[in-house]
Amino acid sequence: MGKAAATKARLQELAMELFAQQGFDETTVAQIADAAGVSQMTFYRYFPTKDSAVFDDPYDPLISAHILAQDPGLPAIERVRRGLLASWSSVPTPVGDETRKRIQLIAGNTRLAAGVWENNRRTEGLIVDALTGSGVPRLEARVAAGACLGGLTSALLDWAAEPNGQELRERMEEALALMGQSSQTVRGNR
Incomplete structure (x- = not known):
């Protein structure tokens, strides 16, 4: 370093x-x-x-690259889900207690909690740009990005509030798997 x-x-x-x-x-x-x-x-x-200092997020460019690497024939939400999963798999595992304390700090402060959604908005914009640049309609891109980021944020806040021994990476992967099951169900019901 x-x-x-x-x-x-x-x-x-x-x-x-x-x-x-x-x-x-x-x-x-x-x-x-x-x-x-x-x-x-x-x-x-x-x-x-x-x-x-709380929200420093160096992963956004990585997320965009992983989403762009997904099969363009997949539905947008599946491309985002798989891209996020690939991103989580490619970064070092965050240190659990330090990360949990940071998320607890954020969740316990109204201004910082609002900052999570602002941070997500920036990430969403990059994801939307990546998807629309590859031909996905803007609304579909926004819904896919918003759904996946909202799901991950909810899982992250739940993980910080409920220290059940589960590692953060495991929780994020579980949340992304649940989103995959949901998108399969939706596609199957069409």
């Missing part, structure tokens, strides 16, 4: 520790920067807002 990546990871780690100790709203960027031994300007070089 390079120096920049290490600094970013350290800032994010310290931010999450302070959020857990003091609360998200009570923690300032100045406190995070001070804990890391850097200036506030350095914090803002890596995260444009305090919220972005």
Whole structure:
């Protein structure tokens, strides 16, 4: 890991520790920067807002690429589902307790919970662009992206709230499998 990546990871780690100790709203960027031994300007070089330290999401380009790699003959929702599954399978397994704490923090803060949906909106836009660029009608692309991202978000929040020992990757794969069963049922009833 390079120096920049290490600094970013350290800032994010310290931010999450302070959020857990003091609360998200009570923690300032100045406190995070001070804990890391850097200036506030350095914090803002890596995260444009305090919220972005929680929502940093490097996976969107990966998701688009995996969706584009799916068979264009499949229904849009199945392309999205399979693309998301391939994306989850290709990234390192998130650290369970750290990720669970982050999701619990988000779920417990109204502004951050709203931020999840804003983050999903950006991801949805990239998925819609990928699908429409390959000939899928815009409405179908939006519904497919929204359904799959909504399902994953619900599964993620449920996982954070219900620590039953299931790994995050397992929960995401289970949610995507359920969506696959649902899309099979819908197609079978046409």
